[in-house]
Amino acid sequence: MKLGIVGLPNVGKSTLFNAITKACAEVANYPFCTIKPNVGVAIVPDKRLDFLKKLYNAKKTVPAIVEFVDIAGLVKGASKGEGLGNQFLTHIRETAAIVHVVRCFESKDITHVMGGVDPLRDIEIIDMELILSDMESILKRLERLEKDVRLNDKKILAQKELAIKVKAHLNDAKPVRTLELNDDEKTMIKDFFLITSKPVLYVCNVSENDLPSMENKYTAVVKSKTKEGQVIPICAKIEAELLELSENDQEAFLKDLGLREPGLNRLIRAGYDLLGLATFLTAGEAEARAWTIKKGFLAPQAAGVIHSDFERGFIRAEVMSFDDLFRLGSEKIVKDAGLLRSEGKEYLVKDGDIIEFRFNV
Ligand SMILES: Nc1nc2c(ncn2[C@@H]2O[C@H](COP(=O)(O)OP(=O)(O)OP(=O)(O)O)[C@@H](O)[C@H]2O)c(=O)[nH]1
Numbered sequence: 442m443k444l445g446i447v448g449l450p451n452v453g454k455s456t457l458f459n460a461i462t463k464a465c466a467e468v469a470n471y472p473f474c475t476i477k478p479n480v481g482v483a484i485v486p487d488k489r490l491d492f493l494k495k496l497y498n499a500k501k502t503v504p505a506i507v508e509f510v511d512i513a514g515l516v517k518g519a520s521k522g523e524g525l526g527n528q529f530l531t532h533i534r535e536t537a538a539i540v541h542v543v544r545c546f547e548s549k550d551i552t553h554v555m556g557g558v559d560p561l562r563d564i565e566i567i568d569m570e571l572i573l574s575d576m577e578s579i580l581k582r583l584e585r586l587e588k589d590v591r592l593n594d595k596k597i598l599a600q601k602e603l604a605i606k607v608k609a610h611l612n613d614a615k616p617v618r619t620l621e622l623n624d625d626e627k628t629m630i631k632d633f634f635l636i637t638s639k640p641v642l643y644v645c646n647v648s649e650n651d652l653p654s655m656e657n658k659y660t661a662v663v664k665s666k667t668k669e670g671q672v673i674p675i676c677a678k679i680e681a682e683l684l685e686l687s688e689n690d691q692e693a694f695l696k697d698l699g700l701r702e703p704g705l706n707r708l709i710r711a712g713y714d715l716l717g718l719a720t721f722l723t724a725g726e727a728e729a730r731a732w733t734i735k736k737g738f739l740a741p742q743a744a745g746v747i748h749s750d751f752e753r754g755f756i757r758a759e760v761m762s763f764d765d766l767f768r769l770g771s772e773k774i775v776k777d778a779g780l781l782r783s784e785g786k787e788y789l790v791k792d793g794d795i796i797e798f799r800f801n802v
């Protein structure tokens with residue numbers, strides 16, 4: 442599960458990306474925080490794991506992860522070769538969601554490619570370049586489909602129809618995510634790898650002077666133009682500075698700034714949510730662990746995330762909610778209160794379920 446980072450040059454994409462991978466190295470001692478120079482792993486912050494580790498005397502915690510892909514900034518006209526062009530967008534075609542970084546900080550030292558701070562103009566420029574890139578891609582696909590259509594295959598005909606619909610929408614300068622699609626089309630369109638069909642999170646990179654609220658006149662405009670919950674304000678510079686400090690100093694620094702937690706945590710959790718993901722937990726002496734599932738997974742599918750044998754031989758799931766365990770303080774009390782449930786194949790797994798699977802292969 443990956444998130445692709447887009448934005449104009451010099452808005453703070455790499456600053457954020459570096460902070461994410463550095464945090465990964467520090468928090469989890471995870472050996473593969475950077476997979477490739479531009480693909481980094483983010484640890485999904487989850488305090489529940491620390492509680493479980495203590496309660497079960499677990500040797501370690503294993504957090505959930507999501508990946509971020511950093512690419513070069515796009516400029517106006519990138520689709521026609523301006524700046525570095527738009528070739529590197531291929532790196533994010535196969536991601537599941539987009540993080541759009543928008544400059545909301547003023548600085549005389551850091552050049553703004555468009556001359557001055559204007560987030561809505563910047564968002565429009567990037568959106569347009571992404572739309573143009575998707576247009577290139579859909580035209581190529583249509584060309585191929587025109588050839589294949591002679592095979593008179595139902596699937597190819599349906600794809601062609603959808604491609605024509607998408608092309609018309611892009612031609613109106615609209616992102617594909619605003620195109621209304623039925624369920625079949627939603628499934629089909631995933632294989633088109635269109636950037637504007639993916640959900641978006643706007644990250645407003647604010648100035649260090651805007652802490653602790655992280656609100657300024659620029660973030661207000663961005664918020665007014667986007668949907669609820671789609672905007673995360675963050676100060677990339679502070680996030681980077683924070684990670685230069687020891688753990689104790691980090692806490693003091695956050696407190697000084699009036700912050701409860703690093704902004705990265707909010708960003709990573711929002712990204713996880715945007716991807717439609719949820720976490721179930723397992724706990725024992727070996728480890729306290731967070732497992733990633735798609736929202737809507739049934740118990741056997743969740744079991745399959747641990748091991749395919751668990752799914753194949755699924756019998757039932759012993760489930761308690763983290764909140765009950767946290768409130769009551771021990772597994773025994775949860776059990777005595779009748780809150781440890783035995784669930785079957787149709788059980789819809791919820792975020793925060795602590796599960797032990799019974800299986801037989
Ligand atoms: N004052 C201030 N400077 C920042 C902030 N975020 C990033 N910068 C600075 O802006 C410059 C560009 O940041 P990068 O993270 O390299 O920008 P980018 O978006 O990756 O740029 P490209 O890779 O060229 O597209 C660096 O000098 C950063 O230190 C911020 O929140 N406040």
Ligand SMILES: [Mg+2]
Binds near residue numbers: 454455456512513514
């Ligand atoms: Mg960069």
